[in-house]
Amino acid sequence: MLTYQLSILSPEGQIFDAPVESLTAPGQLGSFGILARHAPMVTALKIGVLNVKEPHRQQFFAIGDGVLEVDHAHDVIILADYAHAYSTQEDAKNHLAELKRLMPLNSNPTRRYPRKSQKPKNHFLTLSSILFLLFHF
Numbered sequence: 001m002l003t004y005q006l007s008i009l010s011p012e013g014q015i016f017d018a019p020v021e022s023l024t025a026p027g028q029l030g031s032f033g034i035l036a037r038h039a040p041m042v043t044a045l046k047i048g049v050l051n052v053k054e055p056h057r058q059q060f061f062a063i064g065d066g067v068l069e070v071d072h073a074h075d076v077i078i079l080a081d082y083a084h085a086y087s088t089q090e091d092a093k094n095h096l097a098e099l100k101r102l103m104p105l106n107s108n109p110t111r112r113y114p115r116k117s118q119k120p121k122n123h124f125l126t127l128s129s130i131l132f133l134l135f136h137f
Helices: 089-102 125-136
Strands: 004-010 013-020 024-026 030-035 040-047 047-054 059-064 066-070 074-080 085-088
Touching: 004 085, 013 047, 013 059, 013 085, 024 040, 047 089, 059 089, 085 089
Parallel strands: 004 074
Antiparallel strands: 004 013, 024 030, 024 047, 040 066, 047 059, 059 085, 066 074
């Protein structure tokens, strides 16, 4: 099966960088999949489980809000507020559930620092601007 390069980055650094066959991601408008040679795109991600199929194993990531870009070379980069790898989907779901349980209502369980206001901010524009600058200059 065809593969493409997937990179997952968070504020902690590079979490994953390897060839993969496919992924399923939690998008703001619903889950979606990416296969090799996908058309270029940029989309917003929400908190959830990222399912990554490598050539010889499957891996799951508990991720926070972020952005996914498929570039013109058909490689994929994910910038997420939080990302942690797990061997099973159940472990990733349990981790996110535990984070949500420990956090107060109306807060994002993947954020480490409190916001100055409870008004939600649109980080999609900020992250997509970073992606644009990184890959187009």
